[in-house]
Structures are given as structure tokens and as C-alpha cells.
Amino acid sequence: MGYRSAMASKIAGAAQKDRADFGFREVGADEKTKLVRDVFDNVARRYDLMNDLMSGGVHRLWKAELIDLLAPQPRQTLLDLAGGTGDVASRFLACVDGDATAIVCDINESMVSQGRDRAIDNGALTGVTWMTGDAENLPIASASVDACTISFGLRNVTRKERALAEAHRVLKPGGRFLCLEFSRVQAPLLRRAYDLYSFAVLPRLGQVVARDRDSYQYLVESIRRFPPQPELAAMMGAVGFEQVTWRNLMGGIAALHSGWRL
Numbered sequence: 001m002g003y004r005s006a007m008a009s010k011i012a013g014a015a016q017k018d019r020a021d022f023g024f025r026e027v028g029a030d031e032k033t034k035l036v037r038d039v040f041d042n043v044a045r046r047y048d049l050m051n052d053l054m055s056g057g058v059h060r061l062w063k064a065e066l067i068d069l070l071a072p073q074p075r076q077t078l079l080d081l082a083g084g085t086g087d088v089a090s091r092f093l094a095c096v097d098g099d100a101t102a103i104v105c106d107i108n109e110s111m112v113s114q115g116r117d118r119a120i121d122n123g124a125l126t127g128v129t130w131m132t133g134d135a136e137n138l139p140i141a142s143a144s145v146d147a148c149t150i151s152f153g154l155r156n157v158t159r160k161e162r163a164l165a166e167a168h169r170v171l172k173p174g175g176r177f178l179c180l181e182f183s184r185v186q187a188p189l190l191r192r193a194y195d196l197y198s199f200a201v202l203p204r205l206g207q208v209v210a211r212d213r214d215s216y217q218y219l220v221e222s223i224r225r226f227p228p229q230p231e232l233a234a235m236m237g238a239v240g241f242e243q244v245t246w247r248n249l250m251g252g253i254a255a256l257h258s259g260w261r262l
Helices: 003-017 029-055 058-070 087-095 109-121 160-170 188-200 202-209 213-225 229-238
Strands: 019-022 025-028 077-081 101-106 128-132 145-151 171-182 242-249 254-261
Touching: 019 029, 019 213, 025 029, 029 058, 029 109, 029 202, 029 213, 058 087, 058 145, 058 171, 058 242, 058 254, 077 087, 077 160, 087 101, 087 128, 087 145, 101 109, 109 128, 145 160, 160 171, 160 229, 171 229, 188 202, 188 213, 202 213, 229 242, 229 254
Parallel strands: 077 101, 077 145, 101 128, 145 171
Antiparallel strands: 019 025, 171 254, 242 254
């Protein structure tokens, strides 16, 4: 390869790194971060209601399975990424009767505010720290948490490898990372039915309930752009996680990935 060809290849590679998927569109990496923030600013007030409507409440069962797999222990510290409404953190604390701590970190202040306000309304005044922060550059000390989770949030991160590396960095040796995310449906018939429901029903539901069709159209598209199960497992291994496994839920509509910092 000649000098000009080599330079052109490097420039093209650098340009590609500065691009990211926003649903089915390609945008600048920095622009995606802003667009995603706008999406969740728009849906924050009705986010949990929409989750219940879209999944028929099944997302609660999936999160319960995440907590069961995590097996919380007293005096542990959990970092829940993209956890603005605090439902995973509250489940974690309930398992140890409050004898633990949880940090809820979300890039959207509006989501954090919703979660914090709900916790106050429910009388949950201790045990949780609410934090606005970027999963790609966490404001948290290295080797400081026992467990790290992210539920239905990794697909919205611009540079997923950076977020995975940050999750690995903040875990103590022996700590566990769990990622619950929509994934690749395995059975062809189920995949077709799921696609029909996703593209025909969910954006309309977003329009009726949240008055925001575009945000839910993006969320449907972002699921299709998310790495399939083996690819995400390989990404986790590449940043240092060991004993990486995954468990398909409802035929792969969602998947629960697990990795350890050893």
C-alpha cells in the first residue's frame, strides 16, 4: 500500500470512529449523545408507564431475573448505569433489607430527577446516591463497587466499548457486571411477529401515551442496531471481563449478559 493509500485508510478509519448509529441513521458521535439525551428528556415523565405498556409488564420479570442472578449480599455497593428511575437499585436494596448501598448513575438529569422524586415520595431516603454521569467517563473511583448493572441502556451509549471498559474499571476484583438488553430473537417466526409488533405498534403507542412517536421510533430502531449476543460477549471479553456468558429471555427478545472482573 502506498503512502497516500495508507493515509486515506487512516483518515477513513478516523472518520468512521467519529460516526455512530442513531436508530437507522448515521450521525456524528457527539451528536448522538445529544440526540439520545433529548429522547430521554422527552420521555422521562412517562418512561416507566411506557415500559409497562410496551412489554406487558414483562420487563419487571426480566429485572427480577437480573437481581436473582446478581444475588445481592449485605454491605455491597451496586452501581446501576442508565438507572435513572431507580427500579433496579430499589430491588437490589430490598434483597438485603437495606444493608447495602446503591449508586444510580444516568446521563439524563431529567431521568435522575424522576427517580429521586419517586424515591422520596416512597419514603426511600437512605441507601441510594443519585448521580448524573456519562457511562463512557464515570465520575467514580476505580475498584470501588462490588457490582455494576445496566438495563436497557447500553444500546443508547455512543461508544459502547468505552462504557464496558469503564464498568470494568470501577469494579472491585471479584466484582460482577450484568447487562440486560433487548437482543437478537432466535426463532424466525417469533422474530417476524416481534418485528411487526415493534414497528407497527410501539411508535403508535408512544404517540398516544407519551405524545412522542419519534422517540419510540428511535428506540425500536436502536434495538435492531444493537450487537447480537455473541458480539456483545466478545466486546465484554475484549475490555477484560472474564467468564462471560449470556442467557436469552423469551427467545432472545432480551438477553442477560454476565461478566466478572477477576
